[in-house]
Amino acid sequence: MSRRHDADRPRVAVVGAGSWGTTFGKILADGGASVMMWARRPELAHEINEAKRNSQYLPGINLPRSMMATPHLSEALEGAEQVFLSVPSQALRENLKAVRPLISSSDAPVVSLMKGVERRTGLRMSQVIQQELHCDPARIAVASGPNLALEIAREQPTAAVISSLSQETADAVARRARNGYFRSFVNTDVIGTEFGGVLKNLIAVAIGIVDGVGYGENTKASIITRGLVEMTDFAVAQGAHPETLQGLAGLGDLIATCQSPLSRNNTAGRLLGQGYSFQDVVKQMEQTAEGLASVAPILQLARGADVDMPIVEQVKRVLDGTMDPREIAPHLTTDDDDEPQGERTGNGQARGGGAVWRSIQRALDQLRHGGGSAAGDRP
Ligand SMILES: NC(=O)C1=CN([C@@H]2O[C@H](COP(=O)(O)OP(=O)(O)OC[C@H]3O[C@@H](n4cnc5c(N)ncnc54)[C@H](O)[C@@H]3O)[C@@H](O)[C@H]2O)C=CC1
Ligand SMILES: O=C(CO)COP(=O)(O)O
Incomplete structure (x- = not known):
């Protein structure tokens, strides 16, 4: 031909x-x-x-x-x-x-x-x-x-x-x-669009770990929801618009990747949750699971911007073999002396804190004042 x-x-x-x-x-x-x-x-x-x-x-x-x-x-x-x-x-x-x-x-x-x-x-x-x-x-x-x-x-x-x-x-x-x-x-918003794709992979690895250890829907729903806050806080601190993380490249991709057995990141997480080591998982994966290589640089950037990423931190610990996958939670279980946090305030983080809440408020304000839809992806 x-x-x-x-x-x-x-x-x-x-x-x-x-x-x-x-x-x-x-x-x-x-x-x-x-x-x-x-x-x-x-x-x-x-x-x-x-x-x-x-x-x-x-x-x-x-x-x-x-x-x-x-x-x-x-x-x-x-x-x-x-x-x-x-x-x-x-x-x-x-x-x-x-x-x-x-x-x-x-x-x-x-x-x-x-x-x-x-x-x-x-x-x-x-x-x-x-x-x-x-x-x-x-x-x-x-x-x-x-x-x-x-x-x-x-x-x-x-x-x-x-x-x-x-x-x-x-x-x-x-x-x-x-x-x-x-x-x-x-x-x-190139920064938000790219980081949406990178960060949802890390949350999908966490969800895979949850599946692998056999926890149920509450754990997954809370990790997905808190994961989106983590993604938004991080991306906004790097210069992204919060709206982008509520769109297809953020929330949309997060839902697809966390729910689907087709996802390689999700699959890699499931293997980790079942007790395979990082090296075993890499050997078993026939296709690219980007999240495995992105964890460390993302956490480094997060530290530089003073953004907390407890879920991504746990993924890193499981990959490093320093945390039992059964300890996975939407929060760091080792931080048990924390004061109660406001759900949407993002714990008062340096620059990204409360981004999700702010974007929801902005959208509500626009509707209230007849300004049409919130900014974001447009066809
Ligand atoms: N598969 C999916 O559903 C989606 C994947 N992506 C992204 O697309 C990118 C590519 O992933 P996939 O196509 O899924 O991976 P894949 O594992 O299916 O394919 C990777 C391809 O790159 C080639 N390759 C490997 N090492 C190479 C090298 N050193 N130089 C040149 N080529 C090399 C492989 O032979 C293979 O053809 C990743 O960043 C992934 O996150 C984005 C959206 C959807
Ligand atoms: O990016 C993807 C779906 O949007 C593909 O996810 P995986 O790389 O985890 O398979």
Whole structure:
């Protein structure tokens, strides 16, 4: 089968042909683009081209004819109007070094589909892209939301947020990344959108631990609810808008990832809760569970911003083997001398405290004064 672009369709490139890269390629192709995937392994590129399948990552899914793959990065990127990146976060920087000379004369938007931070630097993926490509940040976008790959590959409807400092870039990417089963909203809060995706992974690991030890719905509901406060306090302290964490990239993704056995972070947590060590879990995971590498840098950033993250702290302790998973709770059980806290005040934290409550109040104020809906994702 030929791997030539259809001249009538806009060309896009997707770097990384795992479960999300391949699914996003299908979203783009079903939205009208001619998609060239870069797959590291030639045999995977061959399977995508010849069988229109990616049987390892998306069993049972037929891929569209307008989706092709190549093991050659230069071929994937040639003439691409938009470039989507979907490799594990820890591998992004090394891959960008190869991408850079190939797109140096292009001003195509570069879009991160990833949900991790770099372990060594604590940087978000858009920051790593900016550093390695030396490009205008207005060219960079990120995509995030409740997007379990296999559900989307089965064309079950969902939505996401495309975020860029440039409204124009966000709009251009959102127009490309939409079809009958996938709706892209836009915002300009890159920090909130990226951290939403990173942080919900950590809460999903905690929920997996709860499942693994066999606790029930109360424990999960309280960890999800307090987890959202933790996520919001952290993200706001880093410069995010609280509304973003109430949207698809925050609450939406938190619900999807915490509830679904398809989630790799949730699965990794379940194994930890069942008593497997961190090393055993890493060995058993066949796909990327970003949360495992993000815990330490997130806690370091949280300490720097004076934000408490008791749930994420417990995940770290379980990963380190210094806490029995059965001690998992929405609070640190070792802090039993704490004074009672106001539920929504976030414990008076430095800058992020009370962000959830403030955003709810702002929304209520706007409604009361006839100001329409609260700020946030817009289609
Ligand atoms: N799978 C999902 O449902 C979703 C995943 N994501 C994010 O997408 C990103 C990619 O994850 P998945 O595709 O799910 O992971 P995956 O484990 O399914 O696939 C990762 C792909 O990257 C390749 N890879 C591994 N190491 C590499 C390296 N050093 N250089 C180049 N390629 C390498 C693998 O061969 C594989 O093709 C992650 O940040 C994840 O959080 C975001 C939304 C949904
Ligand atoms: O980000 C995801 C869903 O939105 C996928 O979650 P996992 O990486 O835990 O599978």
